[in-house]
Amino acid sequence: MSTTELPRKETNVLKGHEGAVLAARFNGDGNYCLSCGKDRTIRLWNPHRGIHVKTYKSHGREVRDVHVSPDNSKLISCGGDRQIFYWDVATGRVIRKFRGHDxxxxxxxxxxYASVVVSAGYDQSLRAWxxxxxxxxxxxxxxxxxDSVMSVCLTKTEIIGxxxxGTVRTFDIRIGREISDDLGQPVNCISMSNDGNCILASCLDSTLRLLDRSTGELLQEYKGHTCKSYKLDCCLTNTDAxxxxxxxxxxxYFWDLVDASVVSRFRAHSSVVNAVCFPLSLLFDGTQKKS
Structure with a gap:
């Protein structure tokens, strides 16, 4: 994707949440997206047509994250009620509630394979279900x-938190090995490059840091935005450019991967932008306001 193809303004507004939207995620093919937030609900949307498809209600407190299975048939969600909810997408039924976080x-x-779910909690743990x-x-x-674990990524053989x-820790579940990379600043989000070679970490000193996944080497830093108090998502575009x-x-904000220059920025909301997700050629975001 070239710089000229990057989003520069909103193409649609999805309204329905009563309060802050804390996370927004596309499904695997980018045809639908999910949002969750302070109103204790998860909502399924067709973002291209601006249509609200379904609402999922069962959480007792705010919903902080949601993820859809590769075949789009199941959801997993978590939040302030300390529970992980496993949902059937079509029926909206809660299949199971996983309990164990303190x-x-x-x-x-x-x-x-959607056979295992991994969660990250304020109780300083990652848990697999x-x-x-x-x-x-x-x-x-x-x-x-x-300290609190804010974000998690998975590969075929590793769990990364x-x-x-201030650390990004990688656990090889085959051999039980742990590798810790100390970034020196609180980490509130991590995401993986599409080629699987790098980890992008958002830190509370208003800096994104790109790490080589095999060596832990700091490859680049991205600055210009403000991130001091909130958990803010970060990701790479679909081409890793x-x-x-x-x-x-x-x-x-959009930065060039290699030279870290800000190549595009636009005001998306009147308050904090909590979530960004970039599947295929689309961008969807959540904001810390009523939407």
Missing amino acids: SEVNAVKFNE DCRSHSTEPIQIIDSFA GSVD HVAGGSEDGFI
Whole structure:
């Protein structure tokens, strides 16, 4: 994707949430998107037509993250009620509630087969859950973090967590090895490049940092936005040519991956942009305001 193809203004507004939208995620093919927020709901949308498709209600407090399975048939969500909800997309039925975190849950991800879910919590742990069994207990707990775990990424063999303790930790589940990269600043979001070679970390010193996944080397830093108090998403565009991130001043920023220059920025909201997601050739964002 060239710089001229980057989004520079909104193409649609999806209205329905009663309060702040805390996360927004596209499904695998980019035809639908999900949002969740302070109103304790998850909402499914057709963003291209601006249509609200379905609302999922069961959480007792705010919903902080949502993820859809690769085949688009299941959802996983988490939030302030300390629980992870496993949903059937079509019926809206809660298949299972996973319990075990001692505090709020910040992030959830399916593995590539949607057989396992990994969650990240304020209780300084990552927890893995088996979707195929009827058990509601975690099958693995990783508790070597020194502060809240804010974000999680998965590969075929690794669980990667980003924490307020300033580290990005990689756990190889085949051999039980842990590698810790200390960034020196609280980490509130991590995402993986599409080629799988890099990790992008958003830190609370208003800096995004790009790490080589195999060596932990700091490859680049991206600045210009404001990120000091909120959990703000960051990601790479579908070609890995640009970095995208939200800002507390309501702007969305795009940086050149290599030279870290700001190549585009535009005001998306009147308040904090919590979430950015870039599937295929689209961008959707969530904001810290009533929408």
